[in-house]
Amino acid sequence: MKFLEVRSVFKSYGSIRALRGVSISVDKGEYLCILGPTGAGKTTLLKIIAGLIKPDRGRVLIEGFDVTDLPPELRSVSYMPQGYALFLHMSVWDNVSYGLRVRGLPLDRAEEALKMVGLYHRRFSRVYELSGGQQQRVALARAIAAEAKLLLLDEPLSALDALLNLELRHELRRLAKSLGLTVLHVTHNTEEALSIADRVVILRKGVVQQVGRPSEIYLKPANIFTASFLSEVNVLEGLARVSGEKSVVDVRGLGKLVLEKPSTKASHVVVIYRPEDVLVSSNTPSYKVNVFKGEVRSIEFLGLFSRLRIQVNGLEIIADLWSGEDRGLKEDSRVYVYFDPRLALVYPYPREGLHVELYEGGG
Numbered sequence: 001m002k003f004l005e006v007r008s009v010f011k012s013y014g015s016i017r018a019l020r021g022v023s024i025s026v027d028k029g030e031y032l033c034i035l036g037p038t039g040a041g042k043t044t045l046l047k048i049i050a051g052l053i054k055p056d057r058g059r060v061l062i063e064g065f066d067v068t069d070l071p072p073e074l075r076s077v078s079y080m081p082q083g084y085a086l087f088l089h090m091s092v093w094d095n096v097s098y099g100l101r102v103r104g105l106p107l108d109r110a111e112e113a114l115k116m117v118g119l120y121h122r123r124f125s126r127v128y129e130l131s132g133g134q135q136q137r138v139a140l141a142r143a144i145a146a147e148a149k150l151l152l153l154d155e156p157l158s159a160l161d162a163l164l165n166l167e168l169r170h171e172l173r174r175l176a177k178s179l180g181l182t183v184l185h186v187t188h189n190t191e192e193a194l195s196i197a198d199r200v201v202i203l204r205k206g207v208v209q210q211v212g213r214p215s216e217i218y219l220k221p222a223n224i225f226t227a228s229f230l231s232e233v234n235v236l237e238g239l240a241r242v243s244g245e246k247s248v249v250d251v252r253g254l255g256k257l258v259l260e261k262p263s264t265k266a267s268h269v270v271v272i273y274r275p276e277d278v279l280v281s282s283n284t285p286s287y288k289v290n291v292f293k294g295e296v297r298s299i300e301f302l303g304l305f306s307r308l309r310i311q312v313n314g315l316e317i318i319a320d321l322w323s324g325e326d327r328g329l330k331e332d333s334r335v336y337v338y339f340d341p342r343l344a345l346v347y348p349y350p351r352e353g354l355h356v357e358l359y360e361g362g363g
Helices: 042-050 092-102 108-116 132-145 162-179 190-196 214-219 224-230 354-359
Strands: 004-013 016-026 031-035 057-062 077-080 150-154 182-187 199-204 207-212 234-243 246-251 255-260 268-273 278-281 291-301 305-312 315-322 334-339 345-348
Touching (some): 004 042, 016 042, 016 207, 031 042, 042 150, 042 182, 077 132, 092 132, 108 132, 132 150, 182 190, 199 214, 199 224, 214 224, 224 268, 234 315
Parallel strands (some): 150 182
Antiparallel strands (some): 278 334, 291 305
């Protein structure tokens, strides 16, 4: 039996269809991230699970019991909203321990939660004395301290600086696992979701696009939207034809690409290459196919790697090189670009058009 089941949930706000038949299941103790752009329906889904909003259709089950019509206080769910919903006139300690005191429970969990978010030393401060990031950490501590079976986190780390986000995300997962909590964590931050989730749900326009382990989602995206949302990618449009055991795609603006025979039978296709899968060399590669001459337009240093933008036959190609591999390259350098036939992601050209698929992810 699944710990949480969401079955064919629909929700509309007037003419806006926020959720369209969403179904997900979550195991006990699982850390599930719901990832999608603004307007995808992520917050609406959390609020329906929490009991703050009723679905138009569909059911929500927790531990096998239908809780669709139960009020929030009877669901054993702790919900952390984006707006924090803190008591500004109360101290940090009173905010975090409030739920425990109301139910007559020990306050040890409140102390542990405050230490976990690094604010135990500010426990006697008023909430209005804290920064926005600190207030978000108080809200997170309150959600953790509530001793609910199910923890619903709506963008819990969005107001934090990069270093604190990195530290807190892993501490949050560690604490959830040690306490045996089941967590649904909503975010639009791809790196955040992939680094801490047991599984990831990709949501777009109120429809689930893909559910799977982080590595599966990244390496085998189900569609063009998922592939392009997870990271910046090279998107190439062309016409495909089968040539023996290979497929040849005439890419508009680039030329012929030889690929492993794709699973799609469509003739009008979209080929996607991740930047890390594009090989760049100053010397002529030994490969016989998929080698193109280009010119480096820009080099962006990103720490562990550098991102190159290369002009190839009128197209901009993005390629990532590990720091150190880009030595000797500069703007206007002449290079060779190689596309490995085995690493291409190939999809049928979308019926709604490529621009809609790539850039209109929200509702």
